[in-house]
Structures are given as structure tokens and as C-alpha cells.
Amino acid sequence: MTVLIRGARPYGEDAADILLRDGHVAAVGGSLSAPDAEVVDAAGLVALPGLVDLHTHLREPGREDAETVETGSRAAALGGYTAVHAMANTDPVADTAGVVEQVWRLGQQAGLVDVVPVGAVTVGLRGERLAELGAMADSAARVRVFSDDGMCVADPALMRRALEYVKALDGVVAQHAEEPRLTTGAQMHEGDRSARLGLTGWPAAAEEAIIARDVLLAGHVGARLHVCHVSTAGSVEILRWAKSRGVQVTAEVTPHHLLLTDECAEGYDPVFKVNPPLRTDADVAAVRRGLAEGVIDAVATDHAPHAVEDKESEWAGARPGMLGLEQALSVVVATMVETGLLDWRGVADRMSVRPAAIGRLETHGRPLAPGEPATLLLLDPAARAVVDPAALASRSRNSPYAGRELPGRVVHTFLRGVPTVTDGKATR
């Protein structure tokens, strides 16, 4: 298949034609011609390498009523993603080679993005003993990222062993940083609003204490640590310190922590209940700055679909989590690009290059250059649209952006030269 993209702006820079042939970028330059090619008019569109998500809950196996590998893949492609890491907290838990291979195969069948399974760190996410990490790494799914996400690996001795053990697998432990003894019954960020709303507080210190502990452990044993969904200003400071000391730590921030604050809890609509919780204006400013400086390496969605009955209830009875895949890039445009904090190369770095490197995905996060995989997206940065949850490809509707106008529209996505999104519609 040959595709000639006309007049796109690679990384938002000077317009150029991009020729895709046999799954690779064949040429980038002015006025290319290819008589056999299908032509895509991309005047005004920004070309970026396909996005890579380090943190996606696809819910299959177990909660296919909320999302499946296929519906989640479609949502991802529409968001400009070409690879997603599927979190391990499914039912059954992805803690064996059998389950991670099942998820990987479902991803292949859907064929819209590369679905990269994350393996559980501990058996059943119970935080008691290590899962067979080596077997998952050696499986067809080639697991490199291990996480008990949803749960924190709270036992410091077990966390130390996990960090050490995955060194042999070129792996990384992605930690959901939450000291469970400090968040019993927690419902929202602990501060002025939780005090008034009468919702049990989730203190920033519960996240920061685990990150501080884990960067010390990672430094001590010389292992790679990845911190999921950083949400507080204090966490950014600890990461900055750890990186300055040479600790091999990386970190991600979610779109919702870049945009929303605990003010959303007013009214008690559980669509805004998420773990870690939405924080304060000062925290939002700090994670944006951290992402701009590279102290936070990546944007990761923590896309967490939930069935209607798990969200349409009283706040305390609802499950935490919100959708993210289809709006992530738009939120980054709104919070980082339109504010001048990141240019398009920065967006490519934080949403594609670095997450691909953290996940050890060799064929993603590559430059838009001849010889590289034809894995990219075309974005209309001028488009603005109001988010309508009913129009989402995800099987769930729990979008915190409902009714909000956001900039940027993914018009085309290509995975190894094959269109997965054309004119804003998924191709399968």
C-alpha cells in the first residue's frame, strides 16, 4: 500500500509531503510524486509520530460490558494512538503468560493499535509474592512493563525485590504510588474542599511518601522505576531531586491531572472520582511545569472505562476512573501547546518517543523520516469541538470532558502504513 500525504506539517514545522510505502516512510520532502499512491490532502494538518499510551485499562477479560480490547483499540486509534499498554487489573488478573498472551492476541485481532500487555507484579495484585515475571517477559506478549496498578506495591521489601528482579528482563516496575494506610476510605484530595464536602481525604503525602521511598530503593539497587499518574507538586519535586541524583526513574501524568482540579467534586458527580484524585490549581500548575521540563517524561491516559451503574450512584459508591484515550491529545494541546509550555516536538517526545522508550517498543516513537515505520497521526490543530460522550468509540461514557470544548482533532492515523483512522473515522 502506498499513501502520499500532501502538505502536512511534520512536528508543526514547514509543510512537506510524506510518502508511505510498504509500511515505512519512503520519503519526506517538497512536491513528491507517486503515481500509484492514494493521496491524502493534509494541508494545515500537523504530523506527529503515533502516540504511545503507557497506561490503559481495556477491561478485557472480565468487564467486557465496560470495554473490550477491540472497542478500546478503536478509541485509542481515534485519539491518535498506535500503541497502548493494557493494564493488568483484569479478571482474571494478567499475572501469567497465558493471560498476557490472550490480551496480546485480542489486540492483534482488533488490528487498530499495538496492544502491549502489562504484567502484574504480584500474584492476583495481592501484594504478597511475585508473579512469574520472567514467563510473561518471555511470552509472545514480550512484557516489559510490570504493574499492580489500581493497587500499590506497598510492602517495601517486596517492591525492592520486584525492582531488582526485572533488571534481568530489561523491565520496569510501574508503581501506583498510594500508601494504603493513609488512604483508607479516601474519596477525594484532602484539603479545603474535602473538609467542606465531608468526603474522606486522600492526602498528597500518601503519594509522595511512596515515590520518595521507591526512588531511594531504585537508586539503591540500580533498577528502573516508572511512576504512574503523578498528581502533586510534591511528587514533581521528589522526581526532580531523584533525577538530579541519577536515579533511573521515569514518570507520567494523566490528561485529567493536567486540566481538572478538585473543584470538580462540587456537586458530587462521580464522573470526577478518580484515583489518584483531582488535586489543586497549584498541583495542576506544577505537573504542567514538570511535564514541560521533562521531569515528568510522559502523558499517559489512565483510560478507565466504567459501566453506567458503576458511576451513576452516590460518590462513595462509585468506582474511580475516567475515560481518556479519545481526548488526551486535545487536552495536551489545550494545557501545554496553547499555553506555550510545549511545542509540537515536545508533544511528540512526551506522548510518543519517551513512552515508547520506557515500554521498550522499538517500532514506535520513531522520527518522521525516511526508512522509519509509517506509524503516525495527522492532527487538525485549528478544529474545536464540544465533547459528547455518546459519540465516543469507547463502550463506556464516563468522560470528565463532557460538554467541554477542546481544541484539536485527529483526522488520520496510520499504523505501519495502514490507515486505522481516515477522516476522523476508524477504518475497522
Next chain:
Amino acid sequence: MRRHLLEAADLDRADATLVLDTAAQIDAALAGREVKKLPTLRGRTVVNLFYEDSTRTRISFELAAKRLSADVINFSAKGSSVSKGESLKDTALTLEAMGSDAIVVRHSASGAPHRLAHWVRGSVVNAGDGTHEHPTQALLDAYTIRHRLGRLEGVRVAVVGDVLHSRVARSNVRLLHTLGAEVTLVAPPTLLPVGVGSWPAEVSYDLDAVLPKADVVMMLRVQAERMAASYFPSAREYSRRYGLDARRMAALGDDAIVMHPGPMNRGMEIAAEVADSVRSTIVEQVGNGVSVRMAVLYLLLGGAPS
């Protein structure tokens, strides 16, 4: 008045004063009557939707509605479809379909009445939600203070005890501030929420320092189970530092009153001799509760003036 009474902040000073004045009129109208009933809400339906056991609050609302001649349905979560997993929303829509004009809701989850108000057309009255608010309790407390002391403006109220878990404290701080009173919260730091500094109230850890200046001492219920989670070391230490006993009561000014929303832990936060003293308004609060809740239902449902 707004359509719902979900939290004390729904009432501005004029609204809150109107509720208290209406309660006083109702008291006056019923005083000395043999049949304590007004015809104002005839044909209206009030549902008591109680997800938490609270016999005293439910009976108070039931009596209030019946004295206004409304039809009352008690919908208890126990033994109904609610306990079989029916969602709050489904229950709300069911009650709506039955033609309820007002839903009085008690729920263990903070904010449940707010969600309910989102789904129904009738009025929602919060009868206590989790650790959030209990606005009619604050109204009856304000009514009691005004009745005893003759005013609210400038009255100094000490609210003592488990502020962290208390919906009564949250509603009282907001409402008493709205009505011009000065609130001081007194508790061990463990039982004050992080963020309490943003409330319109003073904070003290020292009960003995606060008592001589207080016109009103409002004691909150403290559950002994809290000590299992290390909020305080023991019941004995708690009552020594924050309990109101006869010795401490002697430090109060001559006209100062002692309040408690009930149910009391005698010997824990309040000594029996204090609860039973002439300063105590505890029994009076119960009676005022009915009048104030009548006023709230009357004003929300816009019953014809009698």
C-alpha cells in the same frame, strides 16, 4: 427559598431567618391546641427515604409532615428493593413516579441528596448525609439558641468534639455564621479536618480556655470506636480533656446553655449531671426539631398560608 435544602449554604440570612420565624409562628399557632394539626399540605406527599437507621430524625420529619396534613410514606432501605442493590437513581425515579412532592433523605454517603436532587423534580431535604451536613439540625439548634438567648447576632458558640466526622458541625458552622453568631470549634487536632482553616470559625484545642467566653456549648457525639483508629488514646483521656462535666460547667457564664444533637454518650462527651441540668436544652431541641422541620416543608412546598 431554593427548591431543595441540601446544605446550610442553600440558605442566605433572609431565608434562614424566615425558617426560624415560620417555626415560631407554627409554635404559636399550635400552642394550647388539642389537635396539633394544620391543613396546609393536604394532598401533598412527603417521602422519608432513610438509608441509615435514625429513628429520632425519621419520627421528627414524619410528625412534621403529618402535622401539616401531608401524606407520609416511609421508605426504609432495610427490607426493600434498596437493600437488594437497587440504585439510588432507580429509587429516585420510582418515588418520582409515585408522585412524591418532597423526599426527605438520610444516607451514609456524603452528597447522596445532591445526586437525588439531580434526578427528581420535587424538593429534596437532606436529613443527614455521611459526614457532610444535616441542615435541619442546624436550623433547630439556631432556633433553640434564639429562643433561649433572644438573639443570634454576636452569640459565641463553642462546638466541641468530633468535628471531622460530624455533619452537625458542618451545618452549624455555616448556618450560625450566616446568622451572625461566632463559632469556635474545640477538638483534639486529630478530630478536625485538614482544611478547617478555611471555615468561618475559630479553632481551639483547649476547652477550658474557651468555656468562660461561650454563650453556648454544643457537644458533639464522639464514638468510642474512634480510638481504635488512634484519633485519641482512650475514652477516659478524651473525656478528661474534652468532656463536659460539672466542674467545667461551673466555668460557664450565668446564662450560658449546653446543647447536644443526640444521641448522647453520657460519661463520654457529656456528664449525666450536665445533660440533666437547667442549662441543658437537649429535650427542648427535640421538640423544636418538629417545628423547624414543619417550617422547612411548608416553605419548600409552598403550602397555602393558614
